[in-house]
Amino acid sequence: MDIRREDKTSHLFQRHARHVRITLAFRAALTGTAIALCVGVLLSALAWRLGWSSSYRWWFVLAGPLGASFSLLHAHRNRWSDLNVALYLDGCLRSSEAITTAVGLNATGADSPARTVVMRDAAEALKRVDAIRPRLRVLRRHHGMIPIAALAFVWTVRLPMRVTVAPPTSPGTNLVSVADVQGLEKVIALDALRTPDPAQRERLKRIAQDANALRDRLSQGMERREALSELARLRDAVAAERMSIGDGERRAGLEVAQGRLAQVPALRRAAKALGDRDLTRFDDEMQRVAGAREQRDRDAARQALEDAAQEAQRAGAPDVARALEDQRRLFDSREGRAQVLRDFGKALDDQLSPEAKKELDALSSGVGNADTAKLSKALADALGRLTEQERARLAEKLARQAEGDPNVSPMSKDHLRKLSKQLETDEGKRNLEEQLRQMANAPDQSEESRRQRSLDDAERGLGEAERKLGGLPIPMLGSEGSSNQRGSGSDESSSDQSGAPQAGSHHDKGHGDHKGSTAPVDGTELRARAGGKINPAAPMPGVVAGRGQARIGETANVRGSGVLGEVGPGELGGVERSEIPQEYREHVGRYFSP
């Protein structure tokens, strides 16, 4: 019976012990859940701060079950032993450690005389457990964090994504990365540009290398302002090369040559172009003069070229002299070409298209620059389309032209006869056609002109590159001369994609715009005129619209006439001899224009 009592007591104790352990485990699980949910809230908030989307943040809800699991595991590992449970029950029941003593005796199996009595006392105490219900509560105060943490978690998960505003960067510090900058290709091509001056050759090579390096850096990414600065530097270098002819000490030679050319009326425009150091325009003018109708004009131009070259050489401007000699050499071939085209054109007048006729008229009249390449091609096409009969008729026509026109020079007559003879055979016709096509394709430009065209292209390319990167390139002066330019480039380059003018600075707080009151201009480009020294001893070349001819020796301090609308002759000269930079003289001079 004692054994049964002991078993009963033990069974009763184990039942209560299980209940206590489960309660403690459940309490630990709730505590773990509360702590883990708080951690989950913090992690969710951190994830929101880092910019994670809510679909990722929801995963942090797993912290709750994880915390509960870990707590249960921890509670299981640290579960109360039988003795501890007995101590707890004795403390709650105030049973004077009867249960503890009984559990201890049971555990050791000691054969104590007091065992039975102790077991009885323990059993009596355990019976009171159900009645008293030990005060082992499951819920603690900190378990109240569970619903609060759950709500906080839902709130953090549903928070909208943060919009990160990038800090404002200094203007121009944003990185730009441009894979392909077309404009720089033209600058890089300067490496292959031929020039008689070795020093210029080196400078051009260096410019090309710098452009190449800039292209590489742009492809990898660099600061916008640095890129623009580099482009502007290259642009200045190219502009300096473009305007290098007759600069510095050679200015005198340039002016002398210009003066000599200006003495020939037909060469006045060419002289002005030379004075502006616009060799492209100079070349075009010389081409036009070479195609002049009057032999007299052509001879005068030829002679003027020779004289100007010599005078430039004597005045210490070998580069100017070289350019003039180059023009002189080209003059004869151009003259011959123009003659052929004129003669052929006249003969094939009815076979030509309206555009070709237009070019022929320009060539014949000597006004404007005819497109000889286009005309040559049109003539070659027309010649190719001729039937045998038409070819024979053309040959006769040319023969008649040679004999019939008293104004035609002997040289031209021979030329016409030669052409007529060639047209008598098919083979001759084909040769003529081939010559015309070669004439169309062959470049009819001087070396200097070609060089300057390349530099113009390079400078234009740099301007495009600057525009592409959002810069405002300084307008180039066009081939027609700066005096007639209306500053076109700046307005276009200052417009954004929507066509509206952009504000000057991001610090501007005003509501106005920067359109200005000047009307937009249609000019394609402007070129800057670099400053040059004024040679008071040399006659001033050219005619500038709005200003009168300057005279040597005049000064600015000349008394005016006092009559409105009239200007004293000396007043105009004062502008020329003033310290005003050359590019602004045009504007300043207009104030004094009559």
Add this chain to the structure above:
Amino acid sequence: MTQSAASFEERLALAARANGELRAALASVLVGQTEVIDQVLWCLIANGHVLVEGAPGLGKTLLVRTLASSLELQFSRIQFTPDLMPSDVIGTNVLVADTSSAGARHFALHKGPIFGQVILADEINRATPKTQSALLEAMQEHAVTIAGVRHVLDEPFFVLATENPIEMEGTYPLPEAQLDRFLLKVLVPAPSEDDLTQILVRTTGHEQVQPRAVLKRDQVLELRSLCRDIAVAEPVLRYAACLVRATDPSAESAPEIVKRSIRYGAGVRGAQSMILASKASALLEGRAHVAFADVQRVAPACLRHRLIRSFEGEADAVTTDQVISQVLSAVPTRPDGIEKAVRKG
């Protein structure tokens, strides 16, 4: 119910009844002093000896005499004086004339007062250390040696020694090693007004209450045996050990007052005396197992004479009872988590 279980329960019941009767018998003579009576009974049942400290006239001698009368045990009183010799305590051989033959003499043992069963050693601190040691040896061995002959003392042998705390001039305080032999040190407080009134009523009249015998010697021995059979759970033993460890100033668990005021803590005998006294306490309450409360109840009496104060403790007039009180507060009965669960749920 088996025979052993039945006998133990019966024994336990007898013990509880005996306790009641004994207290009643003592209470019929003594007024108040219930705690003193409890502690003396613990000591008696735990087979120990008690050191009583109190002012003269508080009934120490009456207590012991009444106890001896109630238990039908032989009572003897030893008044210690500075000139008391060991032989005065333990006895001596005396040369006596032989009555059977004239002129013949022989040595006869003249037993000293120590050969009683309940001994009152009054003012033990007045005797010389040599005389003290004679008593203390008898307390330890339960035997005396006289002229090379060992004489075992009758059981139960119970010594109640007193120390006069007032007249310390010319006394020989017991050394700590000797104090350790006493199971308990009981402090006899002054009676309350009501108790004093009652004392006056009882002692100043004609009637003198004589205590009656309630227990016999064998029953006392049985109680002693039963005391040893009381079960003690391991947590209770551990608690007693923790208490004793906490009185050691070098222990980490020692409270600040111990570290500051105590030079030497209670030793192994202190822990043993606590458990034995706890068992006696449980037995007298009719329990077969010791509780934490038993240990806490007996701790002051068991430990107060075993703690040796440091200079700072003496200078600060810190009593050992204060130290023991703080130790009891500092040492938890149960592990922390269980204590918290019991307290808060």
